[in-house]
Amino acid sequence: MTDLAPRELRVIVAVAGARGFSAAARELSMTQSAVSHSVRTSERRIGAVLFERGRRGATPTPAGEVVAAHARRVLRLLEVMGAEARGIAAGGGGADTVGGPLRIAAFRSAALHLLPPALERLTARHPGIEPVVRMVREVGRGTAGEVLDGRADLAVATVGTTSAVEAGLVGGVLLEEEYSLVHPAGHSAPRTLPLVDWAENCTSYTRDWWAAQSWIPRATVEADDDGAVLSMVSRGLGMAIMPGLSLYGAPDGIEITALGPDRPTRSIGYLTTPEQARSLAVRALIRELRAASGIAAVSDSRKSD
Template structure:
């Protein structure tokens, strides 16, 4: 029995309609007529056997089935691009195309640049598209599962099933404080919960030496800026203070201080990709240098907060 599979053109229409929120917007994006987009959408729905979009005066919105199908469509189209790129590479040429990466801010700033230099030496014709995504909830893993990225750099453990995860490195949490301050513990705490696991939150809640919080921010770059201006201290992963201004120092936490596990996430079909494997190898090779840069922010004592009196 012959299967009535969706075509690549139909997959692109589904992704475009979801991205633009209307058939007319998808038509402009794909350089097609609106009737052609409408026909492709109806054909896809017939082949799938479900309504994928609710059409109305305000555009087209995916149904629950549509959300699922569009996520798969993005991943299939990405696999087709990777297939083409790696075929060229296997045939003795250079891989081409785009590899999309989602990462939390400090990884994007302090880990990815050097890794991409290494990756670029091996694959000079591959374009890398980097998106900074908050590592909260589905966050980065959700971007990968939904087909917005081929690989995500994120904190582990992640909350999204259906992906392949690998560990890159562990890093300790440190206390960032205004350099030269005689008593950092007298300053208020700047709260920040991105990349903060449940175990870390429990540890923080059990530390009676940590000062009361005065503000909460969502971005660790903002945290560093607040500390730089003397507004408080913050408990952050070590990589966060890499490249921080000179007025920011970092103090090791003593005792059973938590670690942040940093890893990567890919779909099962992308796990064997040469491009993904080479990027993971480049990330692993870059880790020591990135962490060494973060170590350079340590305060002169290098002791834990109980010794900073």
């Protein structure tokens, strides 16, 4: 069994984050030699080299990346353990007195439109909880990677058939979004316009539906995020195919048209670790996310057949 103390785990996390022994030493108020000794001891006990040492600092090896992620998660569980124990001791029930930071990773449209009502209800019921939200682009490892790496307790992510749940995580679907055609209002032939797109959007398309649409051109205009896409469409620069959450607060000058009964959809859900799924704060947040998802669909009154 690998026997590392919390102090040693904190050193590993600090070196991985700072990419160097000197910077980690300053962060931890330790000497560089003490940090170096701690890492060497941890490497010996684990049986693997965790960092490549060089003139420019210390870069985590593949093994080091895995160990740092586990270390973050273990340290976070120790924090949760203490917070829940103090809550139970103070209030007798635990659930009403849970407190401390709750780290959430979400992509832009979810952070803007799904999280706020959930967090409003959460903090009203549990004033001691302090939500810490990071917006993360839903590309590559996306928000799920933040949980796996121990940087977030829960992720709001694309899940389901379009994005398989990564090993080591658990979750559920909160909302099914429909994709719609978005185009300049009043345009007589919007499907002939150039396609405006952004990197996060393409990973969520239903591939078979997309391939079957001969009228959809290759994107000739690409934007940084869905808000920029809407701005460009409103200026008459093209049309877009976008999911429901992205259409909240859409600017004037655009029209939203349904794509028909075979339209693509996107599943929005939550992901967390099995351990965090049992924590009081994460369970409370999941309850509020489920409640908020019931009002998160874009109104059909803005769509035309």
